[in-house]
Amino acid sequence: MQVRVIGGGLAGCEAALQLACRGFDVELYEMRPNQMTPAHRDGSLAQLVCSNSFKGMEPTSAHGLLKRELRMLGSFLLKCAEEARVPAGESLTVNRELFSQSVEKAIASASRIHLHREEVKTIEGNLPTIVAAGPLASDALADDIFAHLGGSRLHFFDAIAPVVETDSIDFDYAFYRNRWEKGETADFINCPLDKETYDEFVRRLREAESIEPRPFEKKELFEGCLPVEEMARRGEDTLRFGPMRPVGLGLGNNGKKWYSVIQLRAENKEKTLFNMVGFQTRLRYGTQKEIFTLVPALKNARFARLGAMHRNTFIESPKLLDETLRLKLEVEKASNLPPTWFAGQITGAEGYTEAVATGWYSAWNMANTLLHGKTRELPPESCIRSLLHQLVTPNEDFQPMNFNFGLLPHKQDYKKKDKKRLLAEQEEMALREWIAATPEIHSDETV
Ligand SMILES: Cc1cc2nc3c(=O)[nH]c(=O)nc-3n(C[C@H](O)[C@H](O)[C@H](O)COP(=O)(O)OP(=O)(O)OC[C@H]3O[C@@H](n4cnc5c(N)ncnc54)[C@H](O)[C@@H]3O)c2cc1C
Structure with missing residues (x-):
C-alpha cells in the first residue's frame, strides 16, 4: 500500500522508516535543497537547525524518559542519534553531520522509501498522508493547510515564555x-x-x-x-x-x-x-x-x-487532531482530504525528541488504521500519549509544549523527592505491559 510523507525532517524520516518496515511503499517528499527554509543550511535529511543536543538520557529527566520510551518502541532516529553521539556528559549530543548521514543511509537502504526532492504545495491527494513539514513549512504548503483547515486554525508563533x-x-x-x-x-x-x-x-x-x-x-x-x-x-x-x-x-x-x-x-x-x-x-x-x-x-x-523566540508555524491541534494525531474525521471529510495525520513541530510538539516521538506515533497509528481499520493507542501513562493528551485537550490559548514530568498522569500525591522516580516506574510498567500485548513491537529493549 502506498502512502505519502511530507517533510524529510526529524518527524518525517522517523515516520517514513516506521511505515516502510511495516510494509508500506512510502513516497517521502523533501523540498530541500531545491527550496530552502530560512534556518536549514543544506539539503541533508533530518537536519538539526539549532542546538546539536537531544537533551538528557537519564530516565529521571523528562527527555531521558521519553528517549527510553522511544528505544523500547524501536525508534530508528534515536538509534541514528546514539550512533552519532559525541561526549557531552549525560546528554545525548550528536555530531549533526554524522546524524544526518546516518538517517540518510537508513532511508536510502529502505527500498520501500522513494525520496522525492520536491516541494509539496497541497495536502490534497489520493494517498494517505503524514504532514511533517515542520515549523518552517513552505509558504505554499502553509497557505494550503490554512485554506483547508480554516482561517483561525494556523498560528504564526514567535515567543515562548519559561x-x-x-x-x-x-x-x-x-x-x-x-x-x-x-x-x-x-x-x-x-x-x-x-x-x-x-x-x-x-x-x-x-x-x-x-x-x-x-x-x-x-x-x-x-x-x-x-x-x-x-x-x-x-x-x-x-x-x-x-x-x-x-x-x-x-x-x-x-x-x-x-x-x-x-x-x-x-x-x-x-x-x-x-x-x-x-x-x-x-x-x-x-x-x-x-x-x-x-x-x-x-x-x-x-x-x-525555558524561553525562546523563533518563527514557528503550527496548527491548532486541540481543534483539529484526535489523540492519534489524525485530523478529526469531520475536518477530513469537510475538506475532502485523504486520511491525514500530522507529526512533528507543526502539531505543537516542541523539540527534537518530541518531533521523533510524534513521527513514530503518527506512523504507528497510520499503519494500524490502514491495515486493521483501527489503531492501538499507547497507554495513558506513557510519555508520548501524555504529550498528545496535552496537545489535543481544548485550550483557548494553545501553545507548543515540550514533554515534561508535569504532563504524566499524577495518580497520587507524590512526595517531591520520589515523584520523578515513581512517575518513571509507572510509565515503564504500563509501557512494558502494552508492548507485551503488542507483538508488532520489536525493540532492543524488549526482545
Ligand atoms: C529556528 C529554530 C530553532 C530550533 N531550535 C531547536 C533546538 O535547539 N532544540 C530543539 O529541541 N528544538 C528546536 N527547534 C524546534 C524543533 O524541535 C525543530 O524545529 C525540529 O526540527 C522539528 O522537527 P520537524 O520534523 O517537525 O521539522 P523539521 O525538522 O524542520 O522538518 C520539516 C522538513 O519539511 C521540509 N518541508 C517544509 N515544507 C515542505 C514542503 N512544502 N514540501 C516538502 N518538504 C517540506 C523542510 O525542508 C524540513 O526538512 C527549533 C525550531 C526552529 C524553527
Missing part, C-alpha cells in the same frame, strides 16, 4: 490570586519582588547577552510581544508598567502595595506547571536560569521549558 514546575516554587514568597480577583478559581501564582530585587533583576536583564536573532526573525518581531530583556532596556520602570505590574493583587505584608510582581499562569489542567506571563525572551538558557532565580519565589525553580 514554564516552571509548581512544586519547585517557594510559597513562602508567592501566593495564588487572580488580578482584581476575577474568575471563580485562583489560577495565577504571584511572585513579588521588592525594589532592591527588582532593580537588580532589571540591571541583569539589561546587561545580559541575548541570542542574536536571525534576519527573518527580526522582521517578524512585533511590539506586543517584545522579549523581556528588550523591555528592560527601554526603561527602568517599563517592566513595572508591563508584565510585572503590581496592580489588582492586594497589599503586601507591610500593608503597602507590592513593588513589582511576576505572574505565573497555569500551563495544564492539573496545575503542575505554570508559565511566566509575558516573559518571552531570547536570552541564553543559562542566563535565563541565573536571572529568573533572583526572584525569591523562584530561587529553587525547576524549569520545564
Whole structure:
C-alpha cells in the first residue's frame, strides 16, 4: 500500500522508516535543497537547525524518559542519534553531520522509501498522508493547510515564555490570586519582588547577552510581544508598567502595595506547571536560569521549558487532531482530504525528541488504521500519549509544549523527592505491559 510523507525532517524520516518496515511503499517528499527554509543550511535529511543536543538520557529527566520510551518502541532516529553521539556528559549530543548521514543511509537502504526532492504545495491527494513539514513549512504548503483547515486554525508563533514546575516554587514568597480577583478559581501564582530585587533583576536583564536573532526573525518581531530583556532596556520602570505590574493583587505584608510582581499562569489542567506571563525572551538558557532565580519565589525553580523566540508555524491541534494525531474525521471529510495525520513541530510538539516521538506515533497509528481499520493507542501513562493528551485537550490559548514530568498522569500525591522516580516506574510498567500485548513491537529493549 502506498502512502505519502511530507517533510524529510526529524518527524518525517522517523515516520517514513516506521511505515516502510511495516510494509508500506512510502513516497517521502523533501523540498530541500531545491527550496530552502530560512534556518536549514543544506539539503541533508533530518537536519538539526539549532542546538546539536537531544537533551538528557537519564530516565529521571523528562527527555531521558521519553528517549527510553522511544528505544523500547524501536525508534530508528534515536538509534541514528546514539550512533552519532559525541561526549557531552549525560546528554545525548550528536555530531549533526554524522546524524544526518546516518538517517540518510537508513532511508536510502529502505527500498520501500522513494525520496522525492520536491516541494509539496497541497495536502490534497489520493494517498494517505503524514504532514511533517515542520515549523518552517513552505509558504505554499502553509497557505494550503490554512485554506483547508480554516482561517483561525494556523498560528504564526514567535515567543515562548519559561514554564516552571509548581512544586519547585517557594510559597513562602508567592501566593495564588487572580488580578482584581476575577474568575471563580485562583489560577495565577504571584511572585513579588521588592525594589532592591527588582532593580537588580532589571540591571541583569539589561546587561545580559541575548541570542542574536536571525534576519527573518527580526522582521517578524512585533511590539506586543517584545522579549523581556528588550523591555528592560527601554526603561527602568517599563517592566513595572508591563508584565510585572503590581496592580489588582492586594497589599503586601507591610500593608503597602507590592513593588513589582511576576505572574505565573497555569500551563495544564492539573496545575503542575505554570508559565511566566509575558516573559518571552531570547536570552541564553543559562542566563535565563541565573536571572529568573533572583526572584525569591523562584530561587529553587525547576524549569520545564525555558524561553525562546523563533518563527514557528503550527496548527491548532486541540481543534483539529484526535489523540492519534489524525485530523478529526469531520475536518477530513469537510475538506475532502485523504486520511491525514500530522507529526512533528507543526502539531505543537516542541523539540527534537518530541518531533521523533510524534513521527513514530503518527506512523504507528497510520499503519494500524490502514491495515486493521483501527489503531492501538499507547497507554495513558506513557510519555508520548501524555504529550498528545496535552496537545489535543481544548485550550483557548494553545501553545507548543515540550514533554515534561508535569504532563504524566499524577495518580497520587507524590512526595517531591520520589515523584520523578515513581512517575518513571509507572510509565515503564504500563509501557512494558502494552508492548507485551503488542507483538508488532520489536525493540532492543524488549526482545
Ligand atoms: C529556528 C529554530 C530553532 C530550533 N531550535 C531547536 C533546538 O535547539 N532544540 C530543539 O529541541 N528544538 C528546536 N527547534 C524546534 C524543533 O524541535 C525543530 O524545529 C525540529 O526540527 C522539528 O522537527 P520537524 O520534523 O517537525 O521539522 P523539521 O525538522 O524542520 O522538518 C520539516 C522538513 O519539511 C521540509 N518541508 C517544509 N515544507 C515542505 C514542503 N512544502 N514540501 C516538502 N518538504 C517540506 C523542510 O525542508 C524540513 O526538512 C527549533 C525550531 C526552529 C524553527
